[in-house]
Amino acid sequence: MKKQIAVILGDGIGPEVTQQSIKILDAIAKQYNHEFTYEYCLMGADAIDKTGSPLPDETLTTCLASDAILFGAIGHPKYDNDPTAKVRPEQGLLKLRKSLQLFANIRPVNTYTSLQHLSPLKAKNLEGVDFIIYRELTGGIYFGKKETSADGQSATDDCTYSIPEIERIAHLAFQHAQKRRKKLTLVDKANVLETSRLWRKVVQDLSSQYADVAVDYMFVDNAAMQIIVNPKQFDVVLTENMFGDIISDEASVISGSLGLLPSASVGSSVALFEPIHGSYPQAAGKDIANPIGSILSAAMLLDHFGLTVEADLVRSGVEWTLQHGFVSKDIDPINCYSTSAIGDLIRDFTENKL
C-alpha cells in the first residue's frame, strides 16, 4: 500500500513524540511492504515563528493532498501569556479542522492492568473497560449564534443540529459498532432538549440499517455517573459536541494518564490523528515525554488505512512496554525510560527483535 502522510510536528513535545510514531510506521512499512511518504508541514507557534501564520496555506494544501495527517501538538506559553497577541497557535488547529470539515472526533478509552494504580477508579471498576467515543465536532452550541443584548444585561448561545449533520457521524459510529461488540449508546438529554430529540429520532431511524447493532439511549447526566460507576457497559458512545467534550474528558482520566490517549478526527476528506495531550513546553527537547499517545494515534491511522493487522501489532507493542515497566516519567518518576527508548522498544517489538 502506498500512502502519503502529512506530518505536523508542531510545538513543545510535539516533534519528539511524533518522531517515535514515524520510526514505528517506517518499521511497519518495511515489514509489510507498504510505502509511506511523509510531507512535513508547519503549524502552531513554530509556523508563526517561521512564516507569521499559525496555518500557512502550504500546510493546508499539503494536508488536503495527503491520505492522512499525523499531528503532534501545538501551543506555546509566549502566546498564552500575551493577551495582545493577534495570532495564536491554536487558531491553526481550529482553521485546519474547519477547512478539512473534521466533523467526528473519535477517542478510545481503555485500561491497562499494569497501570491500574494510576487510575482514580478502583481496580474492579477498570476491568474490561474498552469503549470508544464519537463526538460531533463542528456543530451544536460551540458553533451556534452568540449574542449579548444591546444593554449588556443578557447573553444567548444557540444550539442547532440538522439531520445531515447527525446522520454523517451516526453512520460512522454504527459502522464502528458493527466491527466491535455491536452496541451503540446515544448520549443526549432528550427529555429536555429539542436538538437531543432530533438526535434520538435520527439514530432510531438509522438503526434499521444496522440491525445487528443494539442501540441504547442515555441521558448525559446519567452518562456522567455511569462512566465512573460502570464504564465497562459501553462499547461505542455517540454524542453531540458539548456533551462529547465533557464526557470524553471525564472518561480520559480513567486510564490513569492523559499521556497514553490517542484520538482521530475524521471528516469528508482526509483524517487527522493526534494524541489528546498538549504541547507541554516544559518538557520539550528533554526526551522525557510519553510517546504512547502519539504511537496509538499512529495505530488509529493504520486502522483508518484498513491495515488492522499492522495497527494491532503496534498496540501489542505498546502493551508489551507497559506490562514490562518500560514507561516514561509521567507514569513512573523513579524507574523511567526516555521517549526515544520507548519508541525504539515498540519499533523493535513490531520487528520481532525483542
Next chain:
Amino acid sequence: MKKQIAVILGDGIGPEVTQQSIKILDAIAKQYNHEFTYEYCLMGADAIDKTGSPLPDETLTTCLASDAILFGAIGHPKYDNDPTAKVRPEQGLLKLRKSLQLFANIRPVNTYTSLQHLSPLKAKNLEGVDFIIYRELTGGIYFGKKETSADGQSATDDCTYSIPEIERIAHLAFQHAQKRRKKLTLVDKANVLETSRLWRKVVQDLSSQYADVAVDYMFVDNAAMQIIVNPKQFDVVLTENMFGDIISDEASVISGSLGLLPSASVGSSVALFEPIHGSYPQAAGKDIANPIGSILSAAMLLDHFGLTVEADLVRSGVEWTLQHGFVSKDIDPINCYSTSAIGDLIRDFTENKL
C-alpha cells in the same frame, strides 16, 4: 423558634423516609424548645389518585404559607409505562419549583470513611472531600426557546442568562463560601460560550463584595475530570443549569450511595428540602429504604432556619449510625437495618439516649 413545615410525603418510599425525618425534627424541637408544626400536602401520583391533579392548588397555597417544605419523592411506574397519560407525577414537582421560583439547587458532596468501599473511587481520592454545588435551576438551555424547523430538518435550543439571574444565585454561593473554606469555583465554558462569559463577568464583578472568598474559574470539561481526580480541591462550586445537572450527578456517585444524599432548592420565598433519590416504588412499604438522604435534607432545613447546632447534631447522628454499621439494605445487603430502626437510632442519638 416557631416554624411551619409543609410536608409532601409523595409516592413510593417518600412517606417512610420522610417520617424518619419528622421523628428526628420532633426530638430536636423538644430538646431545643422549638415548635415545628407540619402541614401535610398531596403531590405526585398520590395526589393524582386522590384529586386528579399532580399538584392540587391547596398544596401550593400551603407551601407558600409555610417556612419550609420537606419533600419525599414522587413518581409511579403506572404513569411511566403509560405514554398516553395526560397528567404525570413529575409535572407536580416542575410546577411547584416554578411557582416557588426555586432558582438554586444546592447539593453537598462528602464522603464517609466507613463507606469508602462503596465508592468507585480509590480511598486516597476520597479523603477530605467536602464540597457543595450551587446549580442554577430555572434558566439556561433547559428553559430556553426550542424549535424544530418547518421542514423538520433541524432543531434548535436557546441558552439565555441575564445578569440578575446569575447575581441572585452567585450571592448565595459567595455567602455560603464565607461560612465554609472561603473558596468559590465557577464552572463554565467561557472560552467558547457567550453565556459563560456573562457568568464569569458577573462573578468577577461580585467578587469585590466578598473579598475574603478566593474565586477560581474552571472549564466544565476540566471540572468533569477534576471531580474524579481531585475532588477535595473544591469548596463551593457554582454553575449554570445544565453544567450543574451533569457535574452534580457525576459528583453524587463519589460517596458510594445515592441513598445518602440530600439537597435543597432555594428561591425567592420558601425553600424545599429533599433527598436526591427517587420514589423507588419496588421498595415502598417494606421498611428497607435508606432514610439518610431525607434525614440529611432535614438537617439542611435546620441550617436554613439558622439552627446550625441542631443541624450538626443530626449530621453527627447520621455519622454515628454509618460508623457503627447501622445501615440499610442498599449499603449492606447482609447486615442491614430497617428504615425505621435507623430513624430511631438517629433520633435516640440526638436525644443523647445511646
